[in-house]
Amino acid sequence: MTNHLIEASDLTLRYGKKTALDGVSFAIPKGRVYGLLGHNGAGKTSLMRALVGLLPADGRLSVLGLDPRRQRGELLGQLCYIPDVAVLPRWARVHELITLMSGLQPRFSAERARALLKRTSVGLDDKVKNLSKGMVVQAHLALVAAIDARLMILDEPTLGLDVMSRKGFYELLIDEWCDGERTVLISTHQVEEVETLLTDVLMLDEGRLVLNISLQDMDQRFVALAHDPAQAEAVAAAHPLLRYRQQGGRGAAIFDLDSHDSPPEHVLGLGERIRPNLVDLFMALTRKPALAPSQS
Amino acid sequence: MSSSRFSTLLLREWLQHKRGWLLTLVLPPVIFLVLLTFGEAHGLPDMPLAAGLLPVLMTMLVVLGIAAASIGFQLPGLARRDVQDRSIEFWLSLPASHSESLAATLLAHVLLVPLAAVALGFGAGFVIAAAFAVKMGGFAGLAAVPWGQVAALALPGALRVAAGVVLALVWAAPLILLTMAASAWFKRWSVAVIVGTLVLTCTILPKIYDFVLVRDWLRAQTKGAWNALLANPQQLADSPEQIAGIGSASAWQWAIADFVGELHNLASLQMLSGLTLAALGFYLLVLRRQRAG
Numbered sequence: 001m002t003n004h005l006i007e008a009s010d011l012t013l014r015y016g017k018k019t020a021l022d023g024v025s026f027a028i029p030k031g032r033v034y035g036l037l038g039h040n041g042a043g044k045t046s047l048m049r050a051l052v053g054l055l056p057a058d059g060r061l062s063v064l065g066l067d068p069r070r071q072r073g074e075l076l077g078q079l080c081y082i083p084d085v086a087v088l089p090r091w092a093r094v095h096e097l098i099t100l101m102s103g104l105q106p107r108f109s110a111e112r113a114r115a116l117l118k119r120t121s122v123g124l125d126d127k128v129k130n131l132s133k134g135m136v137v138q139a140h141l142a143l144v145a146a147i148d149a150r151l152m153i154l155d156e157p158t159l160g161l162d163v164m165s166r167k168g169f170y171e172l173l174i175d176e177w178c179d180g181e182r183t184v185l186i187s188t189h190q191v192e193e194v195e196t197l198l199t200d201v202l203m204l205d206e207g208r209l210v211l212n213i214s215l216q217d218m219d220q221r222f223v224a225l226a227h228d229p230a231q232a233e234a235v236a237a238a239h240p241l242l243r244y245r246q247q248g249g250r251g252a253a254i255f256d257l258d259s260h261d262s263p264p265e266h267v268l269g270l271g272e273r274i275r276p277n278l279v280d281l282f283m284a285l286t287r288k289p290a291l292a293p294s295q296s
Numbered sequence: 297m298s299s300s301r302f303s304t305l306l307l308r309e310w311l312q313h314k315r316g317w318l319l320t321l322v323l324p325p326v327i328f329l330v331l332l333t334f335g336e337a338h339g340l341p342d343m344p345l346a347a348g349l350l351p352v353l354m355t356m357l358v359v360l361g362i363a364a365a366s367i368g369f370q371l372p373g374l375a376r377r378d379v380q381d382r383s384i385e386f387w388l389s390l391p392a393s394h395s396e397s398l399a400a401t402l403l404a405h406v407l408l409v410p411l412a413a414v415a416l417g418f419g420a421g422f423v424i425a426a427a428f429a430v431k432m433g434g435f436a437g438l439a440a441v442p443w444g445q446v447a448a449l450a451l452p453g454a455l456r457v458a459a460g461v462v463l464a465l466v467w468a469a470p471l472i473l474l475t476m477a478a479s480a481w482f483k484r485w486s487v488a489v490i491v492g493t494l495v496l497t498c499t500i501l502p503k504i505y506d507f508v509l510v511r512d513w514l515r516a517q518t519k520g521a522w523n524a525l526l527a528n529p530q531q532l533a534d535s536p537e538q539i540a541g542i543g544s545a546s547a548w549q550w551a552i553a554d555f556v557g558e559l560h561n562l563a564s565l566q567m568l569s570g571l572t573l574a575a576l577g578f579y580l581l582v583l584r585r586q587r588a589g
Contacts, residue, residue: 054388076391083385089312090381096311103304104390140386 004029005151005183006051011059013046013207020046021057022207028200030150031180035194036187037282038204044187045084047204048155051185052081064151077106080144080177084155084187088136090129094122097143105147113146116176120168134165141169145177152177154186158193166190170197195278205286222281226252227271234270238263242284254284301392305400306408313404320366321413324359325420329427337431344429345449348441351428352421352450356457359417363410371472372479372486374401375581384588394585398578406472410461418454422447448544456526456551463524463558467517470570473577480584516566524558 006028013021020043028034038044050057053072061068066075088097094117101108117124120138128136137157144152154173158166174197178184188194201218203211213221227235232251236243240253240263254276255263276284310317341347378384387397425446429438465472479486497510561567 052389073391073393076389081389083389087382088386089378089383091312100304100308100311101390103307104301104392106391 005064006185007060007062008051009060011047011050011057011061013043013050013055013057019207021050023059024204024207024209025059026202026209026212028183028185030183032183032199033178033197034183034185034200034202035191035198035278036185036202036204037189037191037278038187039189039286041206042189042204042286043207044189044204045155046207048081048084048153048185048187051153052076052079078151079149080147080152082140082144082152082154082157084159088128088140090127092128093124094126094128094139095124097128097139098124101143101146107148108143109146109148113143116142116145116172119172119176132165134161134168137161137165137169138172141172145172150182152182152184154184156187156189158188158190166193170194173197191279191282192277198278201278203282203285210285211281218281219275221258222254222256222276223268224252224254224274224276224280225268225271226250226274231270235267238267240284242280244280244283252280254280302396302400305392305397306404309401309404316366317409317412320363321359321409321416322420324362325355325417325424328355328424332424332427332431337428344437344440345442345445347429347432348425348443348446349449351425352418352446353453355421355424356414356417356450356454359420360410360413360457360461363413367405367409370405371476374405375476375480375584376483377401379588384585388588394582395578398581398585402472406468407462407465410465411458414454414458414461418450421450445544449547452544452547452551456555459555460525460558463555463562464521466562467521467524467567467570470573470577471514471517473574473581475577477577477580477584480581513566513569517570520561520566520570523561526554 004027006026008027009025011021011024012019022043024043024047036044036047046055049055050061051063051068053068053070053075056069063075064078066078068075092100098110098113101113102110114124117139120135120142122131122135122139122142126135126139128139131139141157152173158169161169170193173184186194186197198215200214201211202209222241225235225240226246227250229251232243235251235253238253238255240255242254244252244254246252252271252274255268257263341350373380378387422443425441426438429441433440475490478489482489494514497507498514501507502511
């Protein structure tokens, strides 16, 4: 019996000649907040849809011990899922959606949904078509978070929302759903916004998994070096993953200490070691898709 | 298939369409009553029983006809409803299978609404019949109508029509499902595809190549649906004197015999081919929904 909520092995998904997922393998345990990062078209939504059985993928895939394609109904009864174009039916009132979800979702608690909705500015009698986009997404999260599940899959949940709505969404998610036992998989390309929430990161680039790492391990594996302009040449010669400029114009470079061409010690002495942020790492890795994923 | 989930899917149809349904079913009798209040009533037979019975049956059939026409207009749109209002991803994120979601939509729109139309038309028919009686003969006219006998004769008729709706649906299923499937797959081109197919198979091919298979099949299917509602409508249009002569027991006998006669017609190659095509239409709808979103 495995402890992993999701296990994917050599997952491949094609749309005609275009490969959306190319031999993706990973495992997600309980109690984690995973970020699935990637540019537009990297394969995030395809992976999410394969995880909930909406798209067929080759390879082996198990979600909550179930085959998503063959046991889609059973699976959707045990997880929370907000798709990327999360549009609640515009004709419905919020209390009607609670009634419908009570009948359709076996693990849904109407009481909990009402309690969660109280944290938002959405009223039970509000019609979806009268709500702002941010309010619709908050209402959707409140409904979905009222499902007693071990896994929540969110596909670009805050796409198109303003800063306040995005902040409200993530606050609701962390405060009301994450309890150390449940796992969330959030797909986004708004990397900087989710960095503080995440425990682990999956990075997709053109259908391939280029990174699968916990944030804790990330700090040990990747190092950023802030350096003076005079050292730029020597730093560049050590083949960093990415060279960039920090705020204030100081040069910086990111190195992968696990790679076969990791920088020699003297290079690391050329500047000041700083923690690479996720955005820079994302840029570094998705510009270098050939980098092998970590087998963590 | 979970029964509570299916009933929730039916509830969803009610929540989404209740306003339209109520308008379609309730408004026509209300308008007729208003018109009757301010207009003149004539054309009803002099016999009190027939004068009570005919408005009941006519109202029921008119409300059913309006409901059927309204459903006919809505059906192509139903196939793409959730995709068009962009809520399909929400519905697909819930643990209801594609087939039960589609079955609930179909059941609600093509069976439950027509049955509700029969029930509502039957009830409204009595109100209209009473209004007619008052309009023509005052309260004395109202009292002259043998309402118990009217009900005893109208009820078998109403139940025969209600049972006929179910049978008609079986006959019309391939036409309904293939039309919906065409709408789901061809989207805005569906009308052109359907009209084009009908013109080609019912007009051009029979004329030019003497190929009448599709045309004749469509005719037989449509005829089956009409007959399923009422095999011998002429009997209802018989003279008022004859209606007055029918006792309640005879009315039940007629309704049962008429229905059983139509049941026998189900056991035919025509019906088998229709059900096969209906299954194909349903499969195409499921396939489209699987790929939606």
